[in-house]
Amino acid sequence: MSAVKIVCLNGWGGKLYQDLLPFVESAAPDILCLQEVVHTPASAKDWLTYRDGDHILPQRANFFRDVSMALPNHVAVFCPAAQGILWDDDQQVPSQWGLATFVHKSIPIIGQAQGFVHKTYSPVGYGDHPRSRSAHGVRVYDYAASRAISVTHMHGLRDLRGKMDTPDRADQAHKLLDLSRQVSEPDDVVVICGDFNVEPDSETLSILSTAGLSELVTGRNFSSTRNSHYKKPGKFADYMLINDTEAVQGFNVLYEPEVSDHCPLVLTL
Template structure:
């Protein structure tokens, strides 16, 4: 009898150990491919961007400003990954992507899609006073080892439209509730072009937690995330975020300052989080 009890306890412990496997997630505005960037143009840094994701062992990485050729480069560099996302200017391959790459050897896609940050979110459209079309791409994933469900949302808010940023925040919160149906872990990340004390960020924080503020281990390295390729000046603004639902524990948070030859790999710094699911 005692042996049976011990066997059951060991089995339950083993299941718990599997369920606690952390997820390494990186969000990174990789800067669009434009020849006007000179020595910082994409062809000179694409290998470093891929190496960063690989070195930090990302299970999921979310990119902003990625043009079709950049998406192709990343897909070629990560054959074990699949992405969810479309070009914002035609819903296919035209314009910037806000895509979610995930390791398909660890995760199975259950659902996914893209909506536009506008009052007609199902149509390729401009929203409110935005200068550009903006999107949010999302994917519902099942961890193949544990069966746990994770919803990842990735976005890039407009850099000019104040109304657009406010309305975008509310739209995304509404869509998160609709898509997740109140169950399964949620991660929202991206370049929000907003300071932490702004109204739209406060709105998001009314439903989700800023990973920077709730990480169990003190935030590592840089707090700010935007620097504009100025290596010798400290990054100026924290405008890139990861938000999580109640059932996601943030074990680590870092604003990564990886560089080569005194040059960063983008005009933003990537944010790395180590996440763990929490049973409610």
């Protein structure tokens, strides 16, 4: 029986792209939901630098292009949340930041929705924290199982105070749910995933659970979605929820290979 493989991953701005690209090639996801994606058409450089006070990170300048090239048989959609500045030594380079969805060309995309779960597009600068956050949903048709599947993902807002519940995060969860509903029909298998930036006992997951979705990371007793590259306390960030657990053929949190400071979530339907 043919299966549909969905992979969800925060790509960490492509910091470990040399490991991430071979991983996505070999994993061969039918649908890849990728957060923290950099797209810098204004530069041909491989690497630029992100600076936010003492928060300095190398950024793979054209990470979206890199992943698109690694998945040449996928439709690639980039969804920017903001355009800000990266640095080439002392030169400023305008760069877009957001998330991307990759769907294998053999799978028909029969619906899409793109929107914001926090604030709106920030065209000049990344903005004040907590910053704009986008989400993207696709509805595809799975011929092998004669069903439609909707997959919606987001990169949840980062609050400098931590991962506690806030009104903004509750509002974000409701907007994510609304976006999923825009691309879903009553008989669909519905998947919602992403780097939510919340703890397992969060209001965000409670809101999604109340809507009839089962969370697979904690529900299957995985102890973390982070790996050795993440040095801070709090080992959960990424989640994957589904409305029909009987449709799940397999689910895993991959601790190896390490392709980011987040672990890939892999769902087989």
